[in-house]
Amino acid sequence: MKHLLTTLLACTAALLTGCDKPAGGSGTPAAGAGAKGTIGVSLLTLDNPFFKVIGDNITSEGKKHGYETIVVSGDKDVAKQSNQIKDFIVKKVSAIVLSPCDSKSIVPVIQEANAAGIPVFTVDIPCNEPGVKIVTQITTDNYGGGKEGAQAMIEALGEAGGKIAVLHFKQAESCQLRVKGFTEVIDAHNASGLAKIDIVTELESGGAKDLGYKAAEDALQAHSDLRGIFAINDPAALGARAALEKAGKEQQVVIVGFDGQPEGKQAIKDGKIYADPIQFPDKMGAQIVDSIIRHSKGETLPPQILIPTRLYRKADAMKDPELK
Numbered sequence: 098m099k100h101l102l103t104t105l106l107a108c109t110a111a112l113l114t115g116c117d118k119p120a121g122g123s124g125t126p127a128a129g130a131g132a133k134g135t136i137g138v139s140l141l142t143l144d145n146p147f148f149k150v151i152g153d154n155i156t157s158e159g160k161k162h163g164y165e166t167i168v169v170s171g172d173k174d175v176a177k178q179s180n181q182i183k184d185f186i187v188k189k190v191s192a193i194v195l196s197p198c199d200s201k202s203i204v205p206v207i208q209e210a211n212a213a214g215i216p217v218f219t220v221d222i223p224c225n226e227p228g229v230k231i232v233t234q235i236t237t238d239n240y241g242g243g244k245e246g247a248q249a250m251i252e253a254l255g256e257a258g259g260k261i262a263v264l265h266f267k268q269a270e271s272c273q274l275r276v277k278g279f280t281e282v283i284d285a286h287n288a289s290g291l292a293k294i295d296i297v298t299e300l301e302s303g304g305a306k307d308l309g310y311k312a313a314e315d316a317l318q319a320h321s322d323l324r325g326i327f328a329i330n331d332p333a334a335l336g337a338r339a340a341l342e343k344a345g346k347e348q349q350v351v352i353v354g355f356d357g358q359p360e361g362k363q364a365i366k367d368g369k370i371y372a373d374p375i376q377f378p379d380k381m382g383a384q385i386v387d388s389i390i391r392h393s394k395g396e397t398l399p400p401q402i403l404i405p406t407r408l409y410r411k412a413d414a415m416k417d418p419e420l421k
Contacts, residue, residue: 134191143170154382242374242406243278249372258292259324262316264302302333309336331361366414374406
């Protein structure tokens, strides 16, 4: 009887232990799949649906191939993100994926991961700083997307041209590339002798609705005759739209956003945003896992894999089955 009781207690303990989940884990290998390790993912923010789609797709694709995944939010705080990566290093994850909160300030902790022999990948936001080893960078062609955004602005303003504002998020290298591409096309347009489009202000939007609202408000106060706004993502664009509606200038000012989130696409269909160069975060998540697997097999990957954007206007939104 004593032996039977001991056996039952041991089995119960084993069952309870089997119910424990990895701390912070958001994915578990499929039943029967051999666990290949853990992918540690630190994204810029999970408040933005775009990054949640990336995280969800890394998790689901990783699970198909026997990887557990830990997805955390850096909350746009480089110190917090650095601690998250340090934690991944302590956990001895198989790979680290990050969208840097600040590409320059994150360098020391990437170097720690390099020293620990853990491969590092970036998604959406690259890190092109010297002194770090990144296996590959999966990102939207942000520079090309910025150019598409400028073409949409030129199209929207037509022969009248006018003053426009840029709502930036300067700490993200991806947004720097968007604004660079946008500005270059606007400059080329102006040099051609057509109706001038004058970028009169460049304001920080934080890539968020509340700060986008405040930035658009400030732009309108400084330039009552504003004709256009280029926002570096959909949350900032939607915040700007709310500011225009409050000021009664939604008919005067056109907005070009960037992303193609469901809420942004709906706003395009409803005529609240003119157009978006849309991104494909689902493809980015899947491409990250594919790159991790290829690297683990000894393949040499290109330093950067660019995923093109596509300009999405109201005509596209009207045919989009995912919109109401």
